Structure formats: C-alpha cells, structure tokens
Amino acid sequence: MKITVFGCGYVGLTTAVGLAEMGNTVIGIDVDPQKVAMLKDGIVPFYEPGLQEMLLRQITEGRLSFYTDAKLGIESSEIVFSAVGTPPLKDHYADLSAVLNVAEQFKFYAEGEKVFINKSTVPIGTSDKILEIIQPKISLKNRFQVLSNPEFLREGTALKDFFEPDRIIIGTYGHDAGLRKLMKKLYRPMIERGVPLVFTDIRSAEVIKYASNAYLATRLSFVNELANFCETAGADIQSVRKGVGLDKRIGTHFFQPGIGFGGSCLPKDLNALIEMGKQSGFDFKVLDAAQKVNLQQPYRIIEAVKNVFPNLNGITFAIWGVAFKPGTDDLRDAPSLAIIHELLRQGAKLQVYDPVTIPKLRKIFEKKLSYSQDYYSPLQNASGLLILTEWEEFRNPDFGRMKSFMKEHYIFDGRNIFDREDVEKNDFSYYGIGSLSVQRKLKSKRSRVKLGL
C-alpha cells in the first residue's frame, strides 16, 4: 500500500518506519527541513532503541523516504496519516493548528479516493473539525474518508508497541464495509497475530485515547499515594503492591511507585481531559486528585533527604538517572527536573549521571550541575545518592566500590530498584519510596553518628 505520514516525531516516525517494515511504500512528511535532512541521511533525531537500524534498512530498501513537500505526500498515497504534534496551550487545551493544517492541505491536494487517518492525540470532536475542512471537496469523484486511529505506543519501547499492540482502535463515521476491509488489510500482520481490531464511532475512539492515559495516570497516583500511606503506617509498599497486585483484577503491571509520572503524554493528557470536562461543565474529581498527587510526589524524596540532612546547603549528592523513564532521552515533564531544581534552590551540590540525557541537561542547567560520563564518578565525596530513573545498568552496582567513593553512605531510591536488605548488608542506609520504618532508621542512625554513638 502507498502511505504518507505527516509528522516525524515519536509517533509519526515509528509509524512510518513500522509500516515500511510491513512492506508498504511510505513517505514521511515534516515541516522541519533540518529534521527531514537528518532522516534522509538515516539519522533518528531522538533516542529510541532499535529505530535507527530499522529506519536505515527501510531507506536502503527503497520503501521509506522523507520530504517537506505536503503536495507530493498527499498526491502519492491512498492513505494519509496525521501524526503531528498537539502541544498543550497555556490553558492545557491541545494546540490543534498542526493537525488542522494537514487537513487543509489534504483538502487542497487530494483527488480521487483517499483516507485521512488521525493518529495525533486530539480533543474530542477534532475529527468533526477535520471532516468539516475536507467536506466541501468530497464529491462522487473525490471520495474521502476520515478516521481516528489513536496510538498507544510508549517511548523506549515504541517499535515493540507498534508491532505488538494490545489493540487497534479505529473510529469511523458509520459502517462502511470497504473501509473496514482496507483497515484489515493495513493491519493484517498484527491481526494475524491475534491483536484485536476494534471499530467504534469516531468520538469514542478519541475518548479511548485520553481515557487510557488518564486511567494509567490515576493508577500511578493511587500507588504513589498508597506508598506514602505505607510510610505513615509503617508498612512496606513493595510487599503491599505484590499482595494487592496478585489479585488478577488489579495486577502488578504499571503499578510501581516512584517520584511521580512524567513524559510528554500522561501529564498532558490528564490535564487535557480535566480541562475538556470543565469546558463542558463536567467535573472529573478522580482525575483532579490524580493530578494533585502527582504534582506533590517528586517532593517526597526531598522530604526523605531532609529528614537526614535538614540543611542541604553545601552538601553534595550524586544523582543517577534524569530521563522521565528508561529507554528515552526525553526530559519533558520529568519529575526528576522538579527534584533537581528544588535541591539546587536549597543549596545542594549535584553530580549527575544519565546514560543519554547529559547533552540536554547541559542546555537546561549549564554549570549549575556537575556532569559525569559513568555512574561511579558522581559518587566522589557525595553524602548521598538519589536514584531518579531506573536504567537497567544501575541495578547491580559494586556497592563496595560505591562506598569507597562516597563521604557518607545514604541511598535515596526514587524508583525502588534495590532490595533494601541487599543494600543494608553492604552498610548503606537506604530509603525506598513507601517504607517509613527505614526512614526512621536513617534518621536515628545519623543522629547516633552525630552524637558519636
């Protein structure tokens, strides 16, 4: 099939590369000439495991090409995807100008039979706006269809999620047998592997996207709040979440407490759904609470640090991991940034290591941080280590070596990657999210040290 994808960000580029890998001839269109030049050279402008290799292969095999020319993109293909950005505006509402601009260009250049599929996350009712733009050109000769096909891929595992989605949702305007056949053909490789293809009305498809991210966000705020409660109750969240999650209706997946959820999607989509509710006079109380919990969550680990070090001025800490999650160099809405800003504000000295975000961090923090190329260096003379992203490489460190570098031996594990007993056996004092008993121990141990006991 001949397919054009507008927008070469995480979603658009993964979609373009994935569809080419499935044997289609794909054109990627982006308004940014620099990005298009990089893509033509086979360079992915962001970090996403596996994408670079597949991109190169598809370009070399001639199934994938990139342009800035919208006319060429629309004229060449029977299916046109829009996967352009919908960044939040000041009022949290999504900026639709890029999506509507693709629709305008589609109206201008499309002839014959073509399908416009929206993949961008857009407020409910946007497909109607797209159709409104395109409608005047629809005729017996120009048979255009508008569909909504939300994307559920995650950064860091984008390709895997593209090829093995839990479901494919297609929102349509009414039942059209030809269109359903076309979608089944487009997604045949996935359908043959048992992935459900679900057809809905167009607004339901738009709601499904927001509802999925809002549910995930709420689930995380629930487990984070439960972890905070465990600290008060003297329980251990790791045992609690296992005990709770073994109920098949609940599950342990996507149920790990931490420093709060970040990234370009969960916080933005949660805000947007709350805002959409407000605009139609609907009060999303649960989502409001999920958002409030998440805004507070990054500061829990600072409280834990302050329980041990009441005055942070001049105290050196090492930081492992800053990306909003492993597998990405994305720092958008990363809770680690709020933590770093606050620690700096209180006068702490920070020595930071992250496997991929250092160039971006240098731009944000310039000389306010000290940057390291490996994860042992930032421990030099540090009084404590804060773990803010759970990169795999952090999971089995040489604790003896770590200790030899550090001035004092405190670990504040914002992602609960270590087993407390393991760490304590190595003579570190350990704080993990959701266990105050440890927190009390930390405090009393340092007071004992101070008193020379």
Ligand code: UGA
């Ligand atoms: C999210 C959704 O998971 C995707 O399904 C969706 O397609 C995507 O948004 C989008 O709308 O484009 P993503 O932003 O890549 O994907 O990241 P997630 O894996 O969902 O993680 C979000 C945040 O939750 C991260 O900060 C992560 O550290 C945190 N998290 C995740 C936890 O704190 N605990 C967990 O158990 C899981």
